[in-house]
Amino acid sequence: MTTDTTPRGTRPSSFGVTHPLDMLTAEEITAARDILVRDGRVGETTRFPRLLPVEPDKRAVPDPGADDFDRSVLATLLDTATGRVSEAVVSVTAGTVTSWREVATEEHPYGQPPYLMEEYGRTAEIVKADPRWQEAMARRGITDTAHTFVAPLAPGHFPREGETGRRMIRSLTFHRRHAGDNPWAHPVEGLIAHVDLTAGEVVRLEDDGDVPVPMEEWNYTPEHTGPARTTLKPLEITQPEGPSFTVDGTFVRWENWSLRVGFNAQEGLVLNQVAFRDGEEDRPVLHRASVPEMVVPYGDTAPTRYWISYFDAGEYSLGKNANSLELGCDCLGEITYFDAVVADDHGHPMPIPHAVCMHEEDYGVLWKHTEPGEASQVRRSRRLVISYFATVGNYDYGFFWYFYLDGSIQMETKATGIVFAGAAEPGTRNPHAPEIAPGIIAPVHQHIFCARLDMAVDGPENSVEEENLVPIPTGPENPYGNAFTYERVPLSRESEAVRDADSETGRRWYVTSANRRNAVGRPTSYQLTPMAGPRLMARPGSSAGERAAFARHHLWVTAYDPRERFPAGDYPNQHAGDGIGRWVQADRPLTGTDIVLWHTFGPTHIPRPEDWPVMPVDYSGFWLKPHGFLDANPALDLPDRAAPGGGGHGGSGGSGGECCH
Template identity: 35%
Template sequence: MAVPHPFDPLTPSEINKAAEVVRSRYTGQDVSFKVITLKEPPKNEMIAFLDHEHRQLPHQWIPIRCARVEITLKATTGELELHELHVNLTKNTVLKLEVLKGKHSHVDSVYMKEVEAACMADPRVRDEIRKLELPPRASVVVEPWTYATDGQNDMSKRVTMCWFYLRLLEHQDANYYAYPLDICAEISEELEITRVYRLASSPDEQIHNEPRPFDRRKIHSTATSEYHPELRPNLRTSTKPYQVVQPEGPSFKIGGNQLNWEKWSFRVGFNYREGLTLHDIRYDDRSLFYRLSLSEMFVPYGDPRAPYPRKAAFDLGNDGAGINANNLKLGCDCLGTIKYFDAWHNTRSGEPMKLPNVVCCHEQDDGILWKHTNFRTGHAVVTRSRILVLQTIITVSNYEYIFAFHFCQDASIYYEVRATGILSTVPTNFGEDAKIPYGTIVAPGVLAPYHQHLFCLRIDTAIDGQKNSVSIEESEAMPLDESNPFGVGYVTKSRFVEKEGGFDLDLSKARTFKFVNEAKVNPITNTPVGFKLMPFYSQMLLADKNSFHAKRSEYGQHAVWVTRYRDDELFPSGRYTMQSMGGEGIASAIQNRAASGEQESVRNSDLVVWHTFGSTHNPRIEDWPVMPSEKMMVSLKPVNFFHGNPSLDVAPSTQEKNKSILYTDENTGPGCCASKL
């Protein structure tokens, strides 16, 4: 087996080894492994390593392989304790052990299943279900959700919220979100049901303990509530097959996790939390980004009624984009010639566990890359845009997120998020027809509450080197005066970000955030080489500044954050988000450093840019029972980085290669011919 590259995720044998080292430390104790993952090498070591690698010099040394391990175990007090260990995989030693009092690791599906079982076994829950007087053959589904801190509980104890739904049909894939029940249960880390109660059924109501039967008037046609093909009666047959053929194979080359395509090169990483990560991204062998990753996402719900303020998911920190990544299927999740990447996680007992096909890599045609027709000669030159897509899809209970990096021939990178899946629903009274101002009725007695999706893309810049600056550029009208007598002039004004902080977008000024290398001046434009962020314009967090939501998701306050690079500062809401109390996020980190005098200038330094974007998702009924993808797109584009259009050398499009078909009325296929008879 080849030596792993320092950016490669842990191999199965490394996972085994790390578990062994940890087990030997806890002999005789019942250790449960939450995480065994790569601890990425310090950047300063990696820079030297990568420099040698790209100059094809022999490596004098390779950064040590290190695992970051999270375990839980019963402490002598009987409480579950979380320990974090760093394991040197070369020397089989523990480098660091930290006992994390009051912190919780991510939730795992095994635990969630235990919660469900405990819930359904509880006599009070069973009693409430009995009182619902459900239709025959209907079954109850428990949906456990992590608990968003609302100040109502002792946060050192983990609590799980259990929501209840009715699966009306016997089909295992029937959409139970169409029948939210008004039962709610709370359950402790030790699987003890601590509370059972009934949810409010109207905006005026509170949670209560009056048992009410399920209102059967809510039962409605499957045609509007089911998404599974076996439950949908009339699938459209009008969509004819569409296939992608790449007769000479794809244009990419892959060696392990190293990917080369067109002039791009980068390494594919993957971990339980962020899912897909990209490392050492270069174009034409010039360094652009050290690392790109989705660093967090937060989905707070806008329904103010208790206990709904506890619905606010950190889908990365609490759930894990890696663990919840779908096993992608050929012909379904992508089209064309597809390379799949597997990943490895671990079981509770510390064995390696394969996560198959969690990332797919393929090419797409993206329309016209550039075109010009010389109107004098009538000669058109047109090139088509080929893009490389790296995609991963996660399921977090009801929702799906499709994350994709698009690499373009013109040296731009797009990061696309698509939100799909099923809306999270809550029960409401049948026939209540006053408009509920924080939700949409999507089916009889079914409220889909408003919510936000706030993503944070972490951009670890390396624009022609590690020392970068952020410049904020605005386009501004010139005053109407003698230097601008016709009032048409406008100019750009720039200022550098000197200190760490959060920044807002300003459409009226076309405010643009550029990452530049001040030491490298473009010889033609005479400006520093750079890239720019093309943000996805979004409303920021709506929750009150004093709410736990706001304190816990500090990155949701501003669209752009700039920090100085620090190893392990990867998460804008902190490493341990589960039931966090706030104050562990990016704003606090910046403030604490400023207060302690630790903050240095971010000018000409190793810096990280964080982009917060997302959607204020006030559901439409068109999002029901399954939501058509809602697309969000961010991009990173060179700005005076190269000496010209980087895609200038892309060959013109020709029919010889593209083999398109001219449509004439004659070739519409049997349907059309038949109609002529």
């Protein structure tokens, strides 16, 4: 019997909340579960694959200090005994369930909630108990499977009898010879278990071929790699007077920037109400920014890999898999951490200490000029770094937001970890999976991230323009052959704003204010400079092509709708396809209105031997830069390190006109 302790009409401050955009607290998660228990919605087999904050109407966010706003959560409930899925909105301040609906996972276009942490271990138990799997391992000479790793993998959407509309997971096998061994070095090629998680059984086992299991040791921890090199001399970062930023709860001020740090189980790090101070005014730039989805489609035709196209947020919950960051390893310098709390499988609070790291970094020269006979004028740049790391299976992803003194914002992802390995006869040539170590192959694949940028350039009424460089034919308008120009074209409707990067034309996109102009009479704006990498390589009509429609193009612009948060839809797991490709069919107008930019970017990875056994970081990202947002360089007032008393930006000060670059 559960005793309801949830208060009715509780104020947010009772839950440790001071602002509507604060992260969920442990008290709120507990209260939400208690309310659902009280309403008879939670039984012995109920699990919580997803619990997210319901964000307030952005047009009605109250002033700081108010304590009469609503705090609600969106809870997805899974009955593991029946596979039934429900979705509830729970107001923890009112103490009530304000909405409830059944999710039709058995009907087209299907879809399932993200996987539970407990389902990973359960998958291993189910597979290892299957006699067919045991026989397949024994045929390969492996009878001691105590440490063998059964990898639980999202199955994609490939309608098969007995699978469609059911909660499925596929499993590949990687052998561990002993505890602590690197399993990815010992792939059991051709062995695939198809598991019905609700029924608790392997509904089909594929065993294709007799490729030997690679047994060479590829462990990478210090006890296996030998003595560490001693040639690197100390590199110290010190801020004897402390950092330049201030933190009040989740509200951050650094130089001209202000913002609120958010975090949730699906998206991970979220930045809210980003503004840049111009004189005495905090001018809005972004209402909300996050990377709410990514897809990792593989380009191999082998039975063990053709179906792989992981959605690491929608299938596995990026934020729920966030690391607790460590000083000196993940973050270096004068660090401030933000703790996060998400719900575990049972709907109880699961703290993630040090989930988000914030610090300052020197970033070289910001601006410099030397006039003949005069001392050089040089100012050093620095940036505010806000970041987190998530580990999903074999890969680790870092998400880094950088804020610069000149008003620029950079988003950078860092992909590292271990490439997804398979096995082949040594020396085998495979156009889809190069050999990276003797007998070990790694398939070609992509990491396509999607950033959601809820723009607010000088307010919510914005428009979008595309700029391209334009060559001019030699002739009357270009008599010397040197002239070129540029043109900007408005993207007035959603159908016009599905666009791709073009490095040949230097294509960029501008978000312009409908209500404010700069000193030269132009609308104030911010510029999106994209990463012009490959788009989704999977063909139109393919499973990955339908499910990851957002990855088909580098830019989508939509009219703001609070229901449109995840570019592949709310439940991409086993879904036939949803999200942004469907939303833009409404063809809503985009002129002088509340708009959202969706930018896709990321590396296409052809693995190499140097990526093995653990991969150096692969970087990708984009920039948002002020373009006519300000009337002049906002960093003219930075201190001159060469002047007396001018050391403070970038390290120790110089003297006598000498300055380091």
